[in-house]
Amino acid sequence: MSIFKETLSEYIAFTEEHLKKYSFCSGAVSAQENLIKAMNYSLEAGGKRIRPVLVYAFCKACGGDYRIASAPACGIEMIHTFSLIHDDLPSMDNDDFRRGKPSCHKAFDEATAILAGDALSVLPFEIIADDNTLTSEQKVKIISRLARAVGRDGMIGGQVIDMENETRNDVDEANLRNMYKHKTGELIAVSCMMGCICAGASDDMIDTAAEYGYRLGLAFQIIDDILDVTSTTEELGKPVGSDSEENKTTFVTLYGVEKAQEIAGQITGEAMNLLEKFGNDAFLRELTEMLLCRKN
């Protein structure tokens, strides 16, 4: 196994272990049992754990011990999971499946799914505030950045732009970039920022990490657009062609596959260049490449 793959596995295993620690309830069987089951069902549904990996990788690239970043790393995965649960709801994207498994409101019910998402939206703030290695100043900085990245001016704002775009036929590149920046970029950017904050990095480093994150998030989303037309349902773990079925404007509908790939490549190049400030960290470079070449 390459050093990259070993490190990646280590980060993912560390995430899984701590997600369990933070999210499982040690208490006796209670009436909240069903809520906790729903939260864990969605948390355990897997995914690539890209956001925690970015937290750890930036912490390490700034000279920190990545293990001090477990609370924000698991916190961002909880936020991501909360957004997927609510996104899948009948009144939102109405998706019955997520990563090949019934989505939360199908495995449980709609009310439980709403509440499981709600609980996952606040738990990160509790575990970050209760962490016993970070300083109060670090926690406050992390919480401020995280809450803003999630809220009306962040991911949730992006979901609203996405919904509004579905009613429009004049969505252009600027709109699409803005929507992706909010819907995907903010959580990716704050993951990178939180890793830097855990390592005690300077504001300048934190800002550069955010710039990298926005680019990675945008490239990631454009690749999603491409995979929706070039991948197979089996590879992707979800139906392909759903964008065109829903008449969504994407980088592919605007520019075609080839040009979209070119744009994604260019943005990834910009992200790579920003890694200079982090000594061209080998793990981050390889991770960036991996995310660009992914098949799902």
Place this chain on the structure above:
Amino acid sequence: MSIFKETLSEYIAFTEEHLKKYSFCSGAVSAQENLIKAMNYSLEAGGKRIRPVLVYAFCKACGGDYRIASAPACGIEMIHTFSLIHDDLPSMDNDDFRRGKPSCHKAFDEATAILAGDALSVLPFEIIADDNTLTSEQKVKIISRLARAVGRDGMIGGQVIDMENETRNDVDEANLRNMYKHKTGELIAVSCMMGCICAGASDDMIDTAAEYGYRLGLAFQIIDDILDVTSTTEELGKPVGSDSEENKTTFVTLYGVEKAQEIAGQITGEAMNLLEKFGNDAFLRELTEMLLCRKN
């Protein structure tokens, strides 16, 4: 006007002013406009602002300047508003009206209401973290307590117990007390605690404030049960008799109106006694009495 009423008005006006400051977006008209409208629609729908008033009152009773507590005070009102928006959703309580106005998902749509609630659930953590008068230690303590009070072991857990109880016909007093403690008590208790933390009070004072809050929350909820059968729709601002229509177990169905009033009175007495530790603060005593004698 009595000193009590003057102070109460001052607290409420201060809350309204700061809710505007924290929640209104100064940015240009954006695609998130609709989200912000929905958030403000529900925030402005009024209510008694009891939770912010408790934050201020406990801050003052502990010798603090209440104005330093504006971020947690407005934060708790946002959390309360988020819970009402999600509670009213079709898959939850399915209420089309709230305080005589169409509920958020009726005035807007279901997806917007879910997202407006989501945004209101994280904004408090942002405004508390960004506050520029509280120390980092105070902010971390407040955020830890607040997130726990909201989450799976707090208010959201209480909503799950409430939902589960609707499918049961063996709900007893212990269950009902536990449900009310979570669903209502936790937010009330944390309001009192946050006021103490803002004033730099001891852990012992904070704990006593929480004990007061749990009792006030429980008495408050029992009085809700009573008003549901003794009030008029006009006085209450919502249909009376909805509990019995929904076959809900309440303190009134368990014990009748008179006994329920007695229990509420007894719990209020316990709450009053706990105020000794706060020098029998006149404002808090009068507030406690007011909440027990309310008609809506």
